[in-house]
Amino acid sequence: MSSMIKISPSILSADFSKLGDEVISLEKAGADYIHIDVMDGHFVPNLTIGPEVIKKLRPLTKKTFDVHLMISPVDNFIKDFAEAGADIITFHPEATSNISKTIELIKDKNKKVGISLKPKSNINLIEDYLDKIDLVLIMSVEPGFGGQKFMPEVLEKTKAVRDLINKKNLNIDVEIDGGINFENCAKAKDAGANILVSGSTVFKENNGDLKKNIEILRNN
Numbered sequence: 379m380s381s382m383i384k385i386s387p388s389i390l391s392a393d394f395s396k397l398g399d400e401v402i403s404l405e406k407a408g409a410d411y412i413h414i415d416v417m418d419g420h421f422v423p424n425l426t427i428g429p430e431v432i433k434k435l436r437p438l439t440k441k442t443f444d445v446h447l448m449i450s451p452v453d454n455f456i457k458d459f460a461e462a463g464a465d466i467i468t469f470h471p472e473a474t475s476n477i478s479k480t481i482e483l484i485k486d487k488n489k490k491v492g493i494s495l496k497p498k499s500n501i502n503l504i505e506d507y508l509d510k511i512d513l514v515l516i517m518s519v520e521p522g523f524g525g526q527k528f529m530p531e532v533l534e535k536t537k538a539v540r541d542l543i544n545k546k547n548l549n550i551d552v553e554i555d556g557g558i559n560f561e562n563c564a565k566a567k568d569a570g571a572n573i574l575v576s577g578s579t580v581f582k583e584n585n586g587d588l589k590k591n592i593e594i595l596r597n598n
């Protein structure tokens with residue numbers, strides 16, 4: 379099972395004064411994806427980076443850029459993030475007036491499509507779109523900040539999403555994002571997540587030993 383599990387470290391917890399070096403270090407440490415949290419200060423009460431930064435990071439690594447758009451309205455920026463080098467573009471259903479249109483905008487740029495559910499967002503928001511997307515991102519914290527406490531109540535929803543995917547015989551990823559640590563990573567996998575996002579655990583545990591922290595999350 380551990381070979382199936384992917385780790386997507388979030389650079390929100392990285393040192394923003396040297397993001398390029400941090401991305402290269404994550405690749406060397408065995409990260410499967412690079413999780414890039416984009417926040418606009420409107421959809422969430424925080425502001426991070428835009429397409430220009432991703433464009434500068436793109437040539438530094440071949441690793442998948444797992445771009446989590448916490449922005450609204452989201453449609454206006456799909457093209458920019460796609461052309462900046464995003465590989466997976468994940469949006470929140472509440473950030474668009476037409477989910478199908480947003481999915482099409484991402485597919486038109488030949489990128490993988492993710493839809494993200496906030497802790498209080500219900501699975502019925504996405505069930506009609508599962509056959510059109512590549513990834514469901516289950517938030518286990520309220521979006522906006524790294525270093526928050528894991529919300530175990532989302533494990534139920536994670537199981538429900540995984541069961542629905544299996545029932546529909548679809549082959550899509552379930553990614554869990556927020557407060558993932560060495561104590562809860564096994565529960566997240568048991569609930570059906572096959573991609574774990576982690577910011578603070580990867581960058582802060584074991585004196586910032588990225589390789590060790592990624593391995594512990596992947597293998598426990």
Ligand code: DX5
Nearest residue numbers: 521522524525556557577578
């Ligand atoms: C929160 C972001 C998460 C966060 C994860 O809005 O979407 O990706 O950076 O960081 P930790 O692992 O520290 O909760």
Ligand code: ZN
Nearest residue numbers: 415446555575
């Ligand atoms: Zn995220």
